[in-house]
Amino acid sequence: MTDIYTTEREHRMIAGQTPTQGLIARFERRDKISPAERAALHEILDLSVLHRAGELVIHAGARSQECRWLVSGLAARISGFQCGARSFTQLSIAGDFLDLHSLVMKQMDHGVLALTDCITAAMPHGRMIEMIEDQPHLGRLFMLELAVDGAIQREWFHRLGRQDALGRMAHLLCEIEARMALAGLGDGSGFGLAMTQQDFSDCLGMSSIHVNRTLAELRRRNLATWRAGRVEIHDHAGLVALAAFDPAYLRLHATPV
Incomplete structure (x- = not known):
């Protein structure tokens, strides 16, 4: 079950900053952000949602209309078999995008599991497309997040087979x-x-x-x-x-x- 994030205890979980501030700080660690880009990012996030530990934040096969950003907590991408065997293909920490690739892939080929209580914020696809068209530099920063995301999974795959x-x-x-x-x-x-x-x-x-x-x-x-x-x-x-x-x-x- 998910709850709209409103309580004081949950507010403290994001270390004293709003989700939008956290997103801007994430991008500013990658590159300089202009005032116009900061303003655009302020408009991108919807209300935050609390997911309890053990909850599937995103279901495999789901057709998404939004990307989710992890405000706080620890989550994992999960793939499994009908027999119940499962594996994690990546860990997500606060500040990570959980399903940025859904902007272009639409249907999820894996699930995302909350390993602890997690807070996420949604970015509707339509709003993201408009922002990227208006602020192409932000589009490149989103591309960089996808590139790093893929690099992490390649590193995990390589290590699993060779180390x-x-x-x-x-x-x-x-x-x-x-x-x-x-x-x-x-x-x-x-x-x-x-x-x-x-x-x-x-x-x-x-x-x-x-x-x-x-x-x-x-x-x-x-x-x-x-x-x-x-x-x-x-x-x-x-x-x-x-x-x-x-x-x-x-x-x-x-x-x-």
Whole structure:
């Protein structure tokens, strides 16, 4: 069940800024935004909606008339089989677009699951098309978001087939840390990761037992610890080296588009 986001507790979940301010800040981390573009972005978002943990925010096969932006929380793209087996093909953190590609694809080929309580805001397709036609630079920024989105999925696919469990887990932690930092959610020593171990297993294509053993090995090497919904990174350089992590695919630095 979804509720219109109105309560004070839910308002605090977006760190003191409106969804529109968060969206503008997201784009300003990528490139400079003009006053006209800021004004256009102020008009794009509809009311925010609260989705409870475990709820499907977007259903596979749905025909969408809007794109959804994740204001707060943690969500995952999910693909499954009729037998019940499932896998996560990408994590979404606050500031990510959940289904930007629906602007042109229309029908969803996967679902999006709320791993924690999430707040999303909708961008109607018609309004987005008008804005992009009027502000082509914003259109290029949306294209950049799609490009980074695809790069993340390619990186996951490559690592799943070519990297051992320890390196793959280290890489996922490095990626999440970098993306959290871009969104202003990290603190230099670690980040919040309020997901279940089963969800983490589904991200890595590993069993829960294998995840336990791999986390224990990261602790033994004094690289990172995941406890009580928080990842503490003890040796950043060592974790990056183990992961063979190159953040270029995340396009972390502001460059004109």
